[in-house]
Amino acid sequence: MQLGNAIRMVRTAKRMKQQEVADGTGCDVSYISLLETGRRDPTWSMLQKICSSMHVNPTLVVALTESESEDMSPYMPLVHSELWRITKKGEL
Numbered sequence: 001m002q003l004g005n006a007i008r009m010v011r012t013a014k015r016m017k018q019q020e021v022a023d024g025t026g027c028d029v030s031y032i033s034l035l036e037t038g039r040r041d042p043t044w045s046m047l048q049k050i051c052s053s054m055h056v057n058p059t060l061v062v063a064l065t066e067s068e069s070e071d072m073s074p075y076m077p078l079v080h081s082e083l084w085r086i087t088k089k090g091e092l
Contacts, residue, residue, distance in 0.1 A: 006064035007050060008036040014054055024053025056082060 001009075011021055018036070022029040025046065032050075034040040042050065051058040060082050 001065050002038045003041060003047075003061070003065050004036045004038040006061045007032075009064060010051075010054055010056055010061055011036075014056075016054060021050060021053050025049040 011018070018032045019029045022032045025032075026049070027046070031040065035042055035050075047058055047061065051061055060078070063078075
């Protein structure tokens with residue numbers, strides 16, 4: 001899975017809009033769109049900012065890229081468990 005797809009998957013699982021992620025990173029919403037469509041690749045620093053704005057660990061997003069498949073359904077339990085953990089800790 002491409003990094004942009006993983007970012008999109010986590011963002012949509014958290015029911016966030018691209019604008020919310022952009023606001024949290026200080027970048028333009030068009031840049032988030034370019035990342036999610038694979039037309040740009042973020043620096044590690046920007047990936048950290050994106051993940052911070054979504055309240056997830058960057059390793060979750062990177063782990064999702066390890067899959068060759070674009071079918072995200074096998075990863076949804078991982079995403080949901082991470083979201084549950086974060087919610088329980090009050091990080092949302």
